[in-house]
Amino acid sequence: MGLPNHLQNHRGVTYLALMFSIVLIGISASATARQWTVMVQREKEADLMAKGIEIQNALSLYSATMKIGRVMTAEVYPQSLGELTRAPKPYLRKAYQDPMGGGDWEYLRAPTGGIMGVRTKSKAKPIKERDFPLAIRHFEGRKSYSDWMFQHPNASSFSMLMPPMMGVPMGSMPSQAGASGAVPGAQGPGTVPVPGPARNPAIPQ
Secondary structure (H helix, E strand, O other), X not given: OOOOHHHXXXXXXXXXXXXXXXXXXXXXXHHHHHHHHHHHHHHHHHHHHHHHHHHHHHHHHHHHHHOOOOOOOOOOOXXXXXXXXXXXXXXXXXXXXOOOOOOOOEEEEOOOOOEEEEEOOOOOOOOOOOOOOHHHXXXXXXXXXXXXXXXXXXXXXXHHHOOOOOOOOHXXXXXXXXXXXXXXXXXXXXXXXXXXOOOOXXXXX
């Protein structure tokens, strides 16, 4: 004996409501998982920048200290990150590992030997693409984390030391001429010309 029509309809509605709830739960769980993945990546990305900049600054300070009193001014680099942590004057708090993978960094070796920089082995696409700190502002537009090279010297430090001059090619910048850096004989805007000695028309020039 079959069920009454109203009971069959009720069971059908209940089944559809249950399926709809399962779909909603799946969508919600998927969205939550994506948000969690992005949040974890953001934390690792921020940690990568913080530790990378700290290593970069340590390499710069180490080289500057080692060059004191030397005739040759070539950069000097440590053979390991652990060398930067040695007492009595550590340049780095800890020999950090790669925050993205938890293992060793990929070391950037200087032509003369030693470690001139580090970078992660991760090929993932960064979340952050612009508005970087000044020390790494040349990272803008890089397509993967492995393109973020924390090294000394770097493109950002050069741009901070020598900001580009509008309309003046780098090769045409005047060399130093005295403490003020003024070019002899040049008169800047607003300067008052100084007259030279009076010219005697009777004496050939």
